[in-house]
Amino acid sequence: MRAKFQLLLLSAAIAASSMAQANGVSEVEQLRQEVQELRQLVQQYGEQQRLTQHQVQTVQNQVVMPKTEAQKKPSGLGLTVGGAEVKLYGxxxxxxxxxxxxxxxxxxxxxxxxxxxxxxxxxxxxxxxxxxxxxxxxxxxxxxxxxxxxxxxxxxxxxxxxxxxxxxxxxxxxxxxxxxxxxxxxxxxxxxxxxxxxxxxxxxxxxxxxxxxxxxxxxxxxxxxxxxxxxxxxxxxxxxxxxxxxxxxxxxxxxxxxxxxxxxxxxxxxxxxxxxxxxxxxxxxxxxxxxxxxxxxxxxxxxxxxxxxxxxxxxxxxxxxxxxxxxxxxxxxxxxxxxxxxxxxxxxxxxxxxxxxxxxxxxxxxxxxxxxxxxxxxxxxxxxxxxxxxxxxxxxxxxxxxxxxxxxxxxxxxxxxxxxxx
Incomplete structure (x- = not known):
């Protein structure tokens, strides 16, 4: 996804150069501003991607870890029969x-x-x-x-x-x-x-x-x-x-x-x-x-x-x-x-x-x-x-x-x- 945005940025720069030659210095300045805004959008998108990946990982840990703890927790009386914990002794x-x-x-x-x-x-x-x-x-x-x-x-x-x-x-x-x-x-x-x-x-x-x-x-x-x-x-x-x-x-x-x-x-x-x-x-x-x-x-x-x-x-x-x-x-x-x-x-x-x-x-x-x-x-x-x-x-x-x-x-x-x- 980032490669696509870099290609878009390069195309925009080439286009800006061609248009500057055709339309003059004022149009070149306008294109520079637009390119700068595009670069900022690309940076914001990358930051959002990193945040999203972190949130997903956090949720996965919250779901998986309690199961792991439950598996390690002692089972009380041990044997389970019909939903009841049972202890045999004698x-x-x-x-x-x-x-x-x-x-x-x-x-x-x-x-x-x-x-x-x-x-x-x-x-x-x-x-x-x-x-x-x-x-x-x-x-x-x-x-x-x-x-x-x-x-x-x-x-x-x-x-x-x-x-x-x-x-x-x-x-x-x-x-x-x-x-x-x-x-x-x-x-x-x-x-x-x-x-x-x-x-x-x-x-x-x-x-x-x-x-x-x-x-x-x-x-x-x-x-x-x-x-x-x-x-x-x-x-x-x-x-x-x-x-x-x-x-x-x-x-x-x-x-x-x-x-x-x-x-x-x-x-x-x-x-x-x-x-x-x-x-x-x-x-x-x-x-x-x-x-x-x-x-x-x-x-x-x-x-x-x-x-x-x-x-x-x-x-x-x-x-x-x-x-x-x-x-x-x-x-x-x-x-x-x-x-x-x-x-x-x-x-x-x-x-x-x-x-x-x-x-x-x-x-x-x-x-x-x-x-x-x-x-x-x-x-x-x-x-x-x-x-x-x-x-x-x-x-x-x-x-x-x-x-x-x-x-x-x-x-x-x-x-x-x-x-x-x-």
Missing amino acids: NVRADASYQVQGGPDARPYNQIANVPLEGERAYKDRFKSTLAATRLGLDFKAPVNDANVAGKIEVDFLGSGDALRIRHAYLTYNDWLVGQTWSNFAVPDYIPDTVDAMTYTGGAIKRTPQIRHTTKFSPDTNVVVALEDPKDSSSNLRLPALTARLNHKVLDNMQVGVRGMVNEKRTDADTSTAWGVGVGTKIDVTPNTTLKADYYHVKGDGSFILSTNAGFAQDADQNIVAENEFDSIILGITQKFNEQWRGTLGYGYMQADNNDNYLQTATGNLNKELWQTWANVFYSPSKPVSFGVEYTMGERETFSRPGQPSRTGEDQRVNMVAVYSF
Whole structure:
């Protein structure tokens, strides 16, 4: 294009020279002015061309660079399925125990509420093992307009006969949760470390179908309210249990959880109201020393807390005669020795009230007191691998009733675990 303009300029100059000879000096001056104007136009055109090329390059960079950055950006949870980001996790877990004396169950887990009493058949010197606590899970996260939508599915093999069972299955939408997960009342947050997958007396690891809402007042304080199905086989469910939990970070090294529960209990002929309260705390005494404690007081319900008597007693006409009431506590201290070694000392206790009406109507051996203590050590040679060994001992004491004197039974085991997490 520039060559054409240069040729035009040369032609104009030749023409100007010829016309000057024919028409005189004044016409030559006029032609010189016109040539000068033409030269300026050529320069302006060249400048416009350079500006246009620069603008095009800038636009191309603006379009291409964001795509390049997006390609380099981490993909969050990794795998994408149906528009949702998905993370696969889980573990392979082998549990074993040498039972000096304890319960009849073939699995190597806590059975303190059912260990044989004096005069009953003893289950001594037995080795037990299982891989049924192995679990698989999927976390989901999906963009839906401006909402935070997520979900979880987690299973293990602790169903009847080592069958697959649901541990967690729920979806969340902003501050709402619908599905099955840890009970809002019986939370495992304040249970000290145990090798035993079913934890010990005073602990609670209940998972229930529920719908719940979380209200956040500050980064340190929130309130969770839920309607739950407690899955209490002794009661004909008409209304779900109402639970509430306040979580508060008191100090940088201390958090507290306060919980409450109300639940209707119902037979074909009668109803009663069960209730309970719970308080738990976790304190980092030092960066390597953690103290946990959890306390419950419950009346009329035996479905939320481990190792308790039935929530209520009924007569032959299915009238609710009396309710069981109990207190329980579990506490322990965990010491981290280094990046590979840590250990825990713990104690759990449950005591039921001496209610004559309940004792006279309820059937079976009713536990008055249960206690367990344990000590363990965990070794993690690398991040995904952990080995643990634990010694536990405990005792069960029943109520004394007419024709049925108080008796005791003992639990004494060495538990072992090997876990590979991914």
